[in-house]
Amino acid sequence: MRAEPLLQIQDLRLELPDGRRLLDGVTLDVAAGQSLGVVGESGSGKSLTAMSVMGLLPRLKAKGSIVFQKHELLSMREKERRKLRGSQMAMIFQDPMTAFLPVRSIGAQIDEQIRLHQPLSRHEARALTVKLLERMGVPDPEMAARRYPHQLSGGLRQRAMIAMALSCSPALLIADEPTTALDVTVQAQILVLLRTLREEGAGVMLITHDMGVVAQSCTHVAVLYAGVVVERGTVVDVLQQPLHPYTQALLAAIPPLDGPKPERLPTIPGQPPVPEARPSGCVFSPRCPKVRPDCAVRPDMIEMGEGRRVACVLYGA
Template sequence: MVGEALLAIDDLRLSLMDGVRLLDGVSLSVQRGEALGIVGESGSGKSLTALSVLRLVPGVKTEGAVRLSGADVVGMTERELRSVRGRKAAMVFQDPMTAFFPVKSVGDQIVEQIRLHRKIRSRAAWAEAVALLERMGVPDAQRAARRYPHQLSGGLRQRAMIAMALSCTPDLLIADEPTTALDVTVQAQILVLFNEIRAKGSGLVIITHDLGVVAQTCTRIAVMYAGVVVEEGATENILQKPLHPYTQALVAAIPPLSGARPESLQSLAGTPPTPAHRPSGCVFAPRCMYVHEACAQRPSLLTGKTGRKVACVLYKGAEMLD
């Protein structure tokens, strides 16, 4: 998609102070009107990548580049970051119970976010906060806004978290498992809202285990494993014709929507490596059914003419991707 890059991550490496690398050369981009889905098992580095966009991972060494609308996030001061967080880019956190401040009402926290970035009176900001909660489908939004986070159910907290993230109409919205605590009806409403946000020109990053959510909202998918991007491409291409063995395993675990129902779904043996024990070659090699001698070397990320990317020695040249 042609347009200004809202987010450009280039060779991002995140390491602990003892040298253990958490992210190992992640490169991703999101442009206006585009939605990127980041998928993978727990521990693959999805949330760390998202948190790194707003420099929300303390105690780590960051290498590489992260740019929001061309501005270097890695080199920003804390004051500069405060002006970016919530306005240029906002995040829906995975666990709203710990993301909200426990001794302030939900409405007051949304108001604080609005007034931090806009010159607006408290009463007007409160009215906007209530309107946002209503838009998220929160029943009796005026009453809910006056409640503390622990007084709301998990689903209501999640909706309030999304309302706060949207309160300053950010250019880029990053949503980490945004529909996990929601029932199917509310989930559908939130996904429609995300599509509306993208249609208006904002960028969207959705981190999820649910490939169904990705299929409904995302234009592209990036598949992560052990802190590395192993495949990337258009959503339809990834879901219909996965190339990397890991992506193939993820797609094979999805129940079919039509046709004969299989007796059992395919499962992937083994577990992802910890950052301290990441293989020196292909990170997926210990669990891969196609592993051979060439996998002892880290495969490069090949890029095809249509933008399809894959890091696997099964593909000898970029022409094999299209």
């Protein structure tokens, strides 16, 4: 039996003030105890989807539906939505150097979030901050809490960002490229932590370019291209038997771990379209090696099994 979605995004469209559409009908969901990997090239709409869920794009017009814990977020008042951020839903941002305020210590910023959502004193909040930093493996957490962001390494800043995200035990954690620019040891520790959170019942949305990270840490995967979800399913289904030509091309570009090494890895010709030049039909058709005349019409998502869906005319009736 399929778990009830903790987060459900339906036909999400995100527009600039001039009408250009950045997201063009994103549909995906995350259940408690699931980890959804969101993959695709830069500019595909992964971070925009995450920030739309968090309500961090006030100048852009969002249409469609984002339901979290049975509450429609797009129609929720900002005051009520602010109560959810940090407490029930939290986000690990892509660059912790710019996500933290440079003029306040790491500990002060984590303390502030804790006290905003929990009835704790300043002393109790600092004790919890130190405990969280210690859980993240930060050496000398009391000293680290007193330091400013520029005084910590990239790996320690990332751990501090995760500590802040977990400070109120959110039901949904969105992690935007949490392992970028970190050494492999720290990457492994962060991935273990994310997997532990999922096993404890949290829903996790993991945005990444790394298919290896998805294979290690996620239960499900959604593939985005030019603001559209082109394929969804379990990690095993999508990575072992990709259906959409774009998913197939992404996986083909990964160097093999064993066997003969190719002299040249396959590449995807061309570039993803800018919003104003997005094709009216299949968004991938200008770069697709299997393009057909009927690709001129935008394909619907086709059910290919339990939880497995693909938007491609190759699998139509």
